[in-house]
Amino acid sequence: MKRAFPILAVLTAVLLSYALYEALVVAPTDALQGDVYRIIYYHVPSAWTMFVFFAINFVASVVYLIKRNLKADAVAVSAAEIGVVFCTVVLVTGPIWARPVWGIWWTWDVRLTSTLVLWLIYVSYLTLRRFASGGNMPVLAAALAIFGALDMPLVYFSIWFFRTQHPQPVVGDGGSIDPRMFQVWLINWAAFLCFGMLVFWSRYRLEVTRRDVEQIQAMQSLAEPTRTSGALR
Amino acid sequence: MSKGLTRATLVKDLRLEWRSKDAINSMLFFALLVVVIFSFSFDPTAEESRQIAGGLVWVAFLFAAVVALNQTWGRELRNHVLDAYRVSPAPANALFLAKALGNFIFVSVLEAIMTPLFVVFYNLRALGPAYQLPVVAVLGTWALVVNGTFFAAMSVRTRNREVMLPLLLFPITIPALLAMVEATSAILTGELSAKFWIVLLGAYDVIFTIASLVLFELILHAE
Numbered sequence: 372m373k374r375a376f377p378i379l380a381v382l383t384a385v386l387l388s389y390a391l392y393e394a395l396v397v398a399p400t401d402a403l404q405g406d407v408y409r410i411i412y413y414h415v416p417s418a419w420t421m422f423v424f425f426a427i428n429f430v431a432s433v434v435y436l437i438k439r440n441l442k443a444d445a446v447a448v449s450a451a452e453i454g455v456v457f458c459t460v461v462l463v464t465g466p467i468w469a470r471p472v473w474g475i476w477w478t479w480d481v482r483l484t485s486t487l488v489l490w491l492i493y494v495s496y497l498t499l500r501r502f503a504s505g506g507n508m509p510v511l512a513a514a515l516a517i518f519g520a521l522d523m524p525l526v527y528f529s530i531w532f533f534r535t536q537h538p539q540p541v542v543g544d545g546g547s548i549d550p551r552m553f554q555v556w557l558i559n560w561a562a563f564l565c566f567g568m569l570v571f572w573s574r575y576r577l578e579v580t581r582r583d584v585e586q587i588q589a590m591q592s593l594a595e596p597t598r599t600s601g602a603l604r
Numbered sequence: 605m606s607k608g609l610t611r612a613t614l615v616k617d618l619r620l621e622w623r624s625k626d627a628i629n630s631m632l633f634f635a636l637l638v639v640v641i642f643s644f645s646f647d648p649t650a651e652e653s654r655q656i657a658g659g660l661v662w663v664a665f666l667f668a669a670v671v672a673l674n675q676t677w678g679r680e681l682r683n684h685v686l687d688a689y690r691v692s693p694a695p696a697n698a699l700f701l702a703k704a705l706g707n708f709i710f711v712s713v714l715e716a717i718m719t720p721l722f723v724v725f726y727n728l729r730a731l732g733p734a735y736q737l738p739v740v741a742v743l744g745t746w747a748l749v750v751n752g753t754f755f756a757a758m759s760v761r762t763r764n765r766e767v768m769l770p771l772l773l774f775p776i777t778i779p780a781l782l783a784m785v786e787a788t789s790a791i792l793t794g795e796l797s798a799k800f801w802i803v804l805l806g807a808y809d810v811i812f813t814i815a816s817l818v819l820f821e822l823i824l825h826a827e
Contacts, residue, residue, distance in 0.1 A: 436822060488775060488778050491774075491775040491778075492775045492776065494775075495771050495772050495774075495775050495776075498768075498771055499758070499762065499768065499771075499772060502762040502763045502764050502768055503758075503761055503762045503763075504761075504762070504763055506826070507761050507826035510822055510823065510826035511758045511761060511762075511823065511826060514758070514819045514822060514823055515758065515772065517815065517819065518751075518754075518776055518812070518815060518819075519775075519776065521811055521812070521815055522775075522776050522778075522779065525779040525780075525804070525807070525808055525811070526778060526779045528779075528804065529778075529779040529782045529783055529804055530779075530782070532800055532801075532804075533782065533786070
């Protein structure tokens with residue numbers, strides 16, 4: 372498994388540079404928006420990657436609650452952190468594009484608002500992890516992750532009924548997009564997904580190592596008092 | 605689920621509250637402060653105040669409810685009552701239901717007292733079907749307290765107890781809050797139908813009541 376890490380790293384580097392070239396040079400310029408539209412090659416793949424990681428977080432949380440496997444919890448926290456990073460990228464690149472095209476930085480439209488709420492829910496998840504102490508924290512966090520996942524459809528429907536302005540999805544039925552553009556999208560998605568997985572992997576290993584260190588320290592501190600009390604005697 | 609435990613805990617909480625009036629007094633005063641402070645932020649007598657009144661009312665209730673919710677489990681930490689619950693074979697659901705019902709009663713009392721004040725201060729009159737308002741109030745209050753009671757049980761386990769509850773509760777409650785505010789505004793202005801929002805609130809209540817009852821045992825027994 373460890374040998375796969377450098378392979379993934381090299382693959383990510385190659386894919387990212389190829390995707391950058393495709394997005395900035397090869398992809399045709401948009402007929403109406405000009406070059407500014409090219410940010411969607413970062414915006415949309417980041418959003419897809421974000422959903423992948425939040426889905427991993429949800430599955431890992433359920434697995435943790437059923438099996439009580441601490442590795443599942445390490446997967447959950449790593450996935451949530453990477454998901455929040457990609458969600459932040461989505462929330463930042465969106466306004467950069469919206470300003471020249473819509474004329475405004477932000478609007479309280481369904482996709483924007485529900486993405487923001489999603490971000491809030493996962494930031495509160497990470498905050499809970501930060502402030503909950505000791506052994507009960509993974510259980511509390513996993514329960515919150517399930518609540519968040521249950522909440523998302525309700526968030527989406529409620530805000531959808533509230534208002535809508537975001538460009539309709541161009542993938543799927545009725546969309547009109549140059550097939551060349553779509554291809555560049557997929558390449559970028561593959562690149563970002565690989566990058567995300569690479570960071571996720573490092574984060575996961577860090578989390579597992581951190582727990583091992585904690586355990587060793589706990590064992591040592593258990594061993595120490597007997598030694599000192601022996602010396603005192 | 606044992607009804608006896610639910611009833612016993614509920615009666616105990618109500619009796620404690622009746623004698624001390626801790627939660628209700630702090631909630632009432634807090635909500636009153638919110639009403640007064642809002643009146644400085646928005647012109648309360650303007651005709652448009654009807655448009656924002658739904659938001660004001662529910663935000664005031666939400667903030668005030670957090671005050672009561674924070675006290676839910678703190679009381680059980682003293683003398684290790686919660687630990688006793690944990691080692692007893694009593695079903696966790698019964699305890700949760702008692703706490704949620706208790707909070708529901710406290711927040712309902714608060715709403716019953718505060719609503720006339722809102723009507724007077726903000727010069728409110730429902731232009732739409734007023735009979736829907738109690739439905740919205742019951743569904744909305746339950747949405748707040750069912751999640752609030754659950755997250756209070758979580759936040760009581762964290763280092764920054766009282767601060768943690770709103771941080772957990774507010775993001776998850778956003779759809780319910782939106783539904784309450786929109787339904788109330790729709791009824792007050794009489795321009796739109798509140799049906800969609802009432803159905804959404806009902807769905808929210810069902811989903812999160814089930815989720816809380818299923819997951820509460822895990823939270824209680826997390827050591």
